[in-house]
Amino acid sequence: MSSMSSPPNYHEREAPEHLDEMTCMLYLERQLERTRALEVSAHAQDCATCRTLLRAMERESRLLTRAMLEEEEPLPARIAAFQQRVHRSMQWIWMVVFGLAATAVYAMYTGYIEPWEQRLEQAGFGGTSLLSLLIFQGSFWKGWQSMISLVEILALVTLGGFAVLAARRHFRRGSALALVLTGLCAAFVSAPPAAATEFKSGPSIQISKDETIKGDVYATGQEISVDGTIDGDLYVWAQEATVRGHITGDVFLFVQTGRIEGQVDGNVRGACNNVTISGTVGRNLMTWTQVINVDSRGSVGRSVTSFSQTLGIDGKVGGDLFVFNQSTRIAGKIGGNIDEKSETLTIEDTAEVTGSIKFEGSREPNVSKKAKLASQVQFTQHVRHRNEFGKTSAFWAVVLVVAFALYGMMLFLIVPSFAQEATAAAENVGASMGLGLLVFFGVLIGAMIAVVTLVGMFVGLSTFFLWAIAVYAAQPIVGALLGQWILGRTTHTWPLIGRMLVGVFLIRVCTLLPHGWILKVVVTLWGLGAISLALYRRFQPVAPVQAPYVPPSAPLTPLTPAV
Amino acid sequence: MDVQKPGRMSAVETRESGAIVARARAGDAEAWGDLYREFAPAIFRFCRRALPTREDAEDATMEIFMKIRDKLDQYDATRPFSSWLYKVAANHCWDMLRRRKNRQDKETDDSEALPLEHPDPNQLDQLIEKRTSEEVRKALDKLGSRARMALVLRYYSDMSYDEIADSLGVRRAFVGVVLLRARHELRQALEGTGAMAAGGAR
Numbered sequence: 150m151s152s153m154s155s156p157p158n159y160h161e162r163e164a165p166e167h168l169d170e171m172t173c174m175l176y177l178e179r180q181l182e183r184t185r186a187l188e189v190s191a192h193a194q195d196c197a198t199c200r201t202l203l204r205a206m207e208r209e210s211r212l213l214t215r216a217m218l219e220e221e222e223p224l225p226a227r228i229a230a231f232q233q234r235v236h237r238s239m240q241w242i243w244m245v246v247f248g249l250a251a252t253a254v255y256a257m258y259t260g261y262i263e264p265w266e267q268r269l270e271q272a273g274f275g276g277t278s279l280l281s282l283l284i285f286q287g288s289f290w291k292g293w294q295s296m297i298s299l300v301e302i303l304a305l306v307t308l309g310g311f312a313v314l315a316a317r318r319h320f321r322r323g324s325a326l327a328l329v330l331t332g333l334c335a336a337f338v339s340a341p342p343a344a345a346t347e348f349k350s351g352p353s354i355q356i357s358k359d360e361t362i363k364g365d366v367y368a369t370g371q372e373i374s375v376d377g378t379i380d381g382d383l384y385v386w387a388q389e390a391t392v393r394g395h396i397t398g399d400v401f402l403f404v405q406t407g408r409i410e411g412q413v414d415g416n417v418r419g420a421c422n423n424v425t426i427s428g429t430v431g432r433n434l435m436t437w438t439q440v441i442n443v444d445s446r447g448s449v450g451r452s453v454t455s456f457s458q459t460l461g462i463d464g465k466v467g468g469d470l471f472v473f474n475q476s477t478r479i480a481g482k483i484g485g486n487i488d489e490k491s492e493t494l495t496i497e498d499t500a501e502v503t504g505s506i507k508f509e510g511s512r513e514p515n516v517s518k519k520a521k522l523a524s525q526v527q528f529t530q531h532v533r534h535r536n537e538f539g540k541t542s543a544f545w546a547v548v549l550v551v552a553f554a555l556y557g558m559m560l561f562l563i564v565p566s567f568a569q570e571a572t573a574a575a576e577n578v579g580a581s582m583g584l585g586l587l588v589f590f591g592v593l594i595g596a597m598i599a600v601v602t603l604v605g606m607f608v609g610l611s612t613f614f615l616w617a618i619a620v621y622a623a624q625p626i627v628g629a630l631l632g633q634w635i636l637g638r639t640t641h642t643w644p645l646i647g648r649m650l651v652g653v654f655l656i657r658v659c660t661l662l663p664h665g666w667i668l669k670v671v672v673t674l675w676g677l678g679a680i681s682l683a684l685y686r687r688f689q690p691v692a693p694v695q696a697p698y699v700p701p702s703a704p705l706t707p708l709t710p711a712v
Numbered sequence: 713m714d715v716q717k718p719g720r721m722s723a724v725e726t727r728e729s730g731a732i733v734a735r736a737r738a739g740d741a742e743a744w745g746d747l748y749r750e751f752a753p754a755i756f757r758f759c760r761r762a763l764p765t766r767e768d769a770e771d772a773t774m775e776i777f778m779k780i781r782d783k784l785d786q787y788d789a790t791r792p793f794s795s796w797l798y799k800v801a802a803n804h805c806w807d808m809l810r811r812r813k814n815r816q817d818k819e820t821d822d823s824e825a826l827p828l829e830h831p832d833p834n835q836l837d838q839l840i841e842k843r844t845s846e847e848v849r850k851a852l853d854k855l856g857s858r859a860r861m862a863l864v865l866r867y868y869s870d871m872s873y874d875e876i877a878d879s880l881g882v883r884r885a886f887v888g889v890v891l892l893r894a895r896h897e898l899r900q901a902l903e904g905t906g907a908m909a910a911g912g913a914r
Binding site for chain 2: 169170171174175178180199201202204205206208209213214215216217218220221222224227228229573577637638640
């Protein structure tokens with residue numbers, strides 16, 4: 150590049166025989182062509198003024214470089230620890246999350262989906278969507294016991310994950326972690342899913358009186374009747390199902406009309422149009438039905454939980470009654486308490502209730518004076534807000550905005566630096582949400598386990614309390630981040646609070662839109678993760694600050710021509 | 713002795729960095745950690761010089777490394793890693809400054825309009841001799857964002873004129889002008905009054 154041609158008219162030259170400043174700079178920076186550089190060099194030998202200018206500019210360059218390279222302030226702890234705190238920790242967390250997810254998917258597939266794909270193919274329902282498979286035979290229906298054990302296992306694995314995270318400093322390499330995770334996964338998967346199952350399908354299925362089946366039975370058809378014995382669980386999809394025989398396990402009914410006339414040792418659960426219990430249910434009854442009746446010959450050993458339109462009990466219920474109905478009629482014996490929310494409750498002459506009766510409804514209960522009740526019905530009038538719904542919801546929306554704003558302000562004023570750290574952590578969206586998901590369920594489950602186990606009530610409740618604080622702080626934190634995105638970053642408390650208020654307002658407005666709950670969930674997980682991440686960083690030891698990169702000073706060298 | 717700049721690495725350092733980068737690209741977390749520890753201080757100082765506040769520099773450093781981690785696959789291993797790193801850092805900081813300038817529209821590059829006047833060599837020599845590194849750093853803070861960025865790219869990162877042109881989005885032939893204007897701005901800031909630039913008695 151030619152120096153003379155490149156900077157046209159850039160300054161007024163008073164002495165054309167002298168080098169101009171641009172030429173001097175380009176010469177010093179070795180940007181001149183060789184011939185021009187030699188000319189400049191030769192000129193500098195003879196011209197003291199130009200030599201002085203070259204020397205001054207070279208010193209200027211060196212001064213600039215020195216000023217920039219000098220490390221006048223230590224590397225901030227936040228930067229020093231950033232890689233350790235975020236990169237590694239997130240890698241571990243992601244590994245745990247993905248490990249858990251992969252394990253859960255595998256267990257779900259082998260335990261539930263695969264057998265049912267076979268089952269549905271046999272029944273001629275090939276190509277059924279995964280969703281319907283999950284809805285109709287997902288782990289939800291498998292029984293509460295198995296749900297509890299699943300939750301326990303998940304909780305243990307989650308807590309194990311946290312323990313591994315906490316102890317990760319002792320594992321220097323990722324391979325050690327991979328080994329631990331593999332072990333966890335293997336242990337989780339190796340628990341074999343329930344075995345022996347028998348599939349039956351056809352328009353009419355009958356298990357005759359002298360027939361005994363060992364293991365679970367899955368039956369689909371128009372009419373199904375069980376007169377024999379099933380030594381396991383019974384799952385039924387049918388128009389009509391009648392159980393006259395003996396079931397030693399649980400019964401799951403997905404039928405239009407279901408009748409239990411025989412004996413079920415376990416639980417009966419169902420989503421049906423109508424169900425009649427004329428026989429014996431050893432444990433609990435839980436139904437989502439239009440009409441459910443426990444007739445005078447029928448009995449349920451433990452509790453009845455009903456989400457129905459109409460419930461009638463003429464027989465015996467050994468335990469409590471939990472009812473969310475439109476109307477309920479009780480003419481039989483209830484061994485426990487009644488807790489009911491419905492439109493109407495009628496207690497007839499023949500009724501006997503051993504425990505207390507709580508009823509929340511729109512009308513006073515109709516209680517016969519002849520009924521044998523241990524205590525009076527505690528009635529709570531259910532106030533309807535339907536007519537004022539518009540006003541009420543707007544009112545509550547405003548109240549919630551104000552509540553979250555005040556809560557956020559309190560948080561940002563009490564712990565300003567932590568709030569800022571959490572807001573900064575929220576910028577890491579994916580990591581925050583992943584961690585949020587883990588913490589949301591993991592801590593909750595951990596707290597629940599602590600409450601019911603040896604760890605103790607105090608620890609569990611304290612954990613739950615902190616968890617709740619963090620869950621509610623999620624919106625202000627995410628709000629602050631959104632506010633910063635809109636109004637620009639700030640490190641001062643009050644401007645940050647202003648941004649938080651803007652963000653919280655936006656979030657609350659968006660949650661009023663249809664499907665706004667999805668946003669609530671996302672924001673909660675996001676904010677919770679950010680808070681957890683910030684907490685995690687807080688409790689990390691800070692990495693030592695690195696020694697200066699380059700020694701600050703360098704002596705001047707004599708001016709040398711470029712080559 | 714030449715001052716070693718972060719952008720100018722020895723062959724040994726380049727080879728070592730190359731090996732670490734290769735491992736980091738293969739997903740080795742330890743290698744990534746080494747890379748971070750090796751380059752984070754230099755990148756932080758780069759951001760500190762190029763951006764107006766310490767907080768900006770901290771945020772930018774972390775964001776740059778997040779970017780680096782995501783883009784590591786795009787790095788051409790035949791070129792020095794530090795050059796690529798500074799390129800990413802420069803683009804990030806320059807984008808940040810431009811975005812801020814567009815949004816706040818506070819800064820006006822008045823210096824662009826000023827004619828460059830020839831300095832008096834002796835006065836310049838005296839000025840430079842009297843100033844300390846700290847004074848220069850303070851003066852740098854007073855410069856317009858482009859002038860400062862140009863000086864940082866050249867005198868901190870040791871970028872070539874081509875690389876500077878690319879980063880700042882100016883023509884290659886204009887880089888010298890940008891740098892010289894930046895020096896003039898700096899001298900004015902060092903002087904406080906701009907008397908140096910107006911000296912021009914030859």
